[in-house]
Amino acid sequence: MHKIESKNVNFYYGTNQALKDISLSIEKNTVTALIGPSGCGKSTYLRLFNRMNDLIDNTKLEGQILIDGVDIYAKSTNVDTLRKNVGMVFQKPNPFPKTIFENVAYGLRVNGVTDKKFIEERVINSIQQVALWDEVKDKLKKSAFELSGGQQQRLCIARALAIQPSVILMDEPTSALDPISTAKIEELVYELKDKYTIVIVTHNMQQAGRISDTTGFFYMGELIEFDQTKNIFTNPKEERTQNYITGRFG
Amino acid sequence: MKTNYKKFQEKFIEGLLMLSGTVTSLTVLLIVVFLFSEGLGVFNKKPIDDDFNLTIHAENRISKLSPSQVKNIFDQKIKNWKEVGGKDEKIILFKIDDISDFYTDDQLGKDFKNLSWCINDYIVKHRGVIAFFSKKYISKNFKGKILDVDKIKVSEFLSGDEWFPTARPVAQMGVKPLILGTLWVSLGAILIALPLGLAAAIYLSEIANSRIRNILKPLIELLAGIPSVVYGFFGLVIIVPLIQQLFNLPVGETALAGSVVLGIMALPTIITISEDAMRNTPRAMKEASLALGASKWQTIYKVVIPHSASGITAGAILGIGRAIGETMAVLMVTGNAAIIPTTLLEPVRTIPATIAAELGEAPNGGVHYQALFALGCILFIITLVINLLVEFVTKRKTLSKH
Ligand SMILES: Nc1ncnc2c1ncn2[C@@H]1O[C@H](COP(=O)(O)OP(=O)(O)OP(=O)(O)O)[C@@H](O)[C@H]1O
Ligand SMILES: [Mg+2]
Numbered sequence: 001m002h003k004i005e006s007k008n009v010n011f012y013y014g015t016n017q018a019l020k021d022i023s024l025s026i027e028k029n030t031v032t033a034l035i036g037p038s039g040c041g042k043s044t045y046l047r048l049f050n051r052m053n054d055l056i057d058n059t060k061l062e063g064q065i066l067i068d069g070v071d072i073y074a075k076s077t078n079v080d081t082l083r084k085n086v087g088m089v090f091q092k093p094n095p096f097p098k099t100i101f102e103n104v105a106y107g108l109r110v111n112g113v114t115d116k117k118f119i120e121e122r123v124i125n126s127i128q129q130v131a132l133w134d135e136v137k138d139k140l141k142k143s144a145f146e147l148s149g150g151q152q153q154r155l156c157i158a159r160a161l162a163i164q165p166s167v168i169l170m171d172e173p174t175s176a177l178d179p180i181s182t183a184k185i186e187e188l189v190y191e192l193k194d195k196y197t198i199v200i201v202t203h204n205m206q207q208a209g210r211i212s213d214t215t216g217f218f219y220m221g222e223l224i225e226f227d228q229t230k231n232i233f234t235n236p237k238e239e240r241t242q243n244y245i246t247g248r249f250g
Numbered sequence: 251m252k253t254n255y256k257k258f259q260e261k262f263i264e265g266l267l268m269l270s271g272t273v274t275s276l277t278v279l280l281i282v283v284f285l286f287s288e289g290l291g292v293f294n295k296k297p298i299d300d301d302f303n304l305t306i307h308a309e310n311r312i313s314k315l316s317p318s319q320v321k322n323i324f325d326q327k328i329k330n331w332k333e334v335g336g337k338d339e340k341i342i343l344f345k346i347d348d349i350s351d352f353y354t355d356d357q358l359g360k361d362f363k364n365l366s367w368c369i370n371d372y373i374v375k376h377r378g379v380i381a382f383f384s385k386k387y388i389s390k391n392f393k394g395k396i397l398d399v400d401k402i403k404v405s406e407f408l409s410g411d412e413w414f415p416t417a418r419p420v421a422q423m424g425v426k427p428l429i430l431g432t433l434w435v436s437l438g439a440i441l442i443a444l445p446l447g448l449a450a451a452i453y454l455s456e457i458a459n460s461r462i463r464n465i466l467k468p469l470i471e472l473l474a475g476i477p478s479v480v481y482g483f484f485g486l487v488i489i490v491p492l493i494q495q496l497f498n499l500p501v502g503e504t505a506l507a508g509s510v511v512l513g514i515m516a517l518p519t520i521i522t523i524s525e526d527a528m529r530n531t532p533r534a535m536k537e538a539s540l541a542l543g544a545s546k547w548q549t550i551y552k553v554v555i556p557h558s559a560s561g562i563t564a565g566a567i568l569g570i571g572r573a574i575g576e577t578m579a580v581l582m583v584t585g586n587a588a589i590i591p592t593t594l595l596e597p598v599r600t601i602p603a604t605i606a607a608e609l610g611e612a613p614n615g616g617v618h619y620q621a622l623f624a625l626g627c628i629l630f631i632i633t634l635v636i637n638l639l640v641e642f643v644t645k646r647k648t649l650s651k652h
Contacts, residue, residue, distance in 0.1 A: 050541060052537060052540070052541065055536075055537070055540070057459050057460050080543050080544070080545050081543070083540060083541055083542065083543045084542075084543035087541065087542070088537075088541040090534060090537065090538065090541075092534060094532070094534035094535060094537075094538045095538075096535065096538065096539070096553065097535075097556075097557070106539070106542060106544075106552075107542035107543060107544075110539070110542060110543060110544035110545070110548045110552065111543055156538070159538075159542065160541070160542070163542060163543060
């Protein structure tokens, strides 16, 4: 069984169709990169996996999205439970105006965990997973805003990891960061693959090439090509993919 | 040439803007100065009508009494001169209306032309007398002593329990019942308006879809534009009878009625300001919370409300500010009894209502008139404090953002 499966997905903002007949499947413990020019629907598509688009008025979805074989848009699906299982990291680091510790503990607390020791262990563990521990261990009680942008983004990843999802969605997680922070996060994504299934939107071709196993190329709401990353980058079947990757448009 | 012209134009506009700024500031300053110069004048005055005198027997040691002593004497709570520091002598109250009990019509003469003589005679003959009558009845060879009354003191003004500005012989200028009345009504209003307003703001900003919001928001803003008399009518016709029946009261005009009406009037302010603050919660913050599996409600009370706390506070304070200064509606529904309230179910009189109701009757420049201005000063100070609070709250917010 595939981890994620998308079957003939159409998505509309009002009358504007943003996604056209997208079908693909994603394997467990892989990194999938979604690439394509601005406005082609990558974010829209990514946000379908944790039903973030539900927040937007006047939208319509056709087709099916299955995670672990379950239709996540079925009436019986609980959205909060789904989002516990499908974590998300956003383009801009968006920590809460709380302490570093409380940022990571947030997901546990809202899910009803009250055991102090458990929370503490999980928080420390998550911060260690994103290799931030040495940098923040002395200031867990300080505001998360005191961290640098790259540190904040790793904190946001730790926050997502703390509730132990099985899928992590990342929407251009390094676009607001400097090269060193970017490298750290790329390394992290590579390591996280062992435990999680990761879908990442990126504008950075090298990044997609470095960290992903599979790549999907979107163009104007359509999925033009979806294949092994090495095939996409060395031997794309579609001319449009070729043009995009070589930087001829987009 | 062209640049010169442009420069001149800019300077000209700059000058105009500066002028209007200056004029506005000066006007505000002028109003404040006027208010305070009139208001503080009351502490330079005696609470006794300028045209009247308090007189006593010439041999009475007392030469000065405080306003409350005079009042207690005329209320017969003080019955002996020794209680106010004089000799042991029973106090005899003389009222000009009773003059015919002591003197015959013949003695008084045609058209009371001997009245001043009779008064003088009465005072000379009674050692314990105290009399209050118009200055014009003081005869040329008046043998009594004119009693001095203390000026109104700030402490008495603020702590006095009684507000009878037209009382005779001395006006009672205690504003405590009015201040308390104002605070009670406003407090009640905010207790009613805050939860309701907050709920409505949450609904509008977080739950209602855009279509409902587009209908409701202008409606609520319209609520702010309704003249307060209309609210007063509404209160008088609906709220007052309702409260009377609900609590089985003799009259429905109570502090509670005022609170309800003011609460409704404060709602638009509270709703619009807190809704704006809530809608300013960064989308990223809300999405972060939801993406971690927090429910909508958890997101509202863990992210949205803390983020907009200062906006909500500002809304609430401005709402109270409006309530405290509100006149017409309150005048119509609170019963206007100047008593110190002990429950919300009693009539109260607020400062603005007092000013509005009494200024027309108070003789220009008199004690009463100036006392009303002093009330205006108190109100001004209260609202000033409120505005400073808002400033403080919003400033703290901008500081914490950086
Ligand atoms: N909230 C929204 N309401 C209406 N239309 C939207 C909304 N969000 C996105 N769209 C439209 O959907 C299309 C796809 O947008 P999307 O944000 O998914 O693109 P993207 O591939 O992520 O672009 P980028 O690389 O710039 O982030 C665009 O045409 C956009 O205008
Ligand atoms: Mg995007």
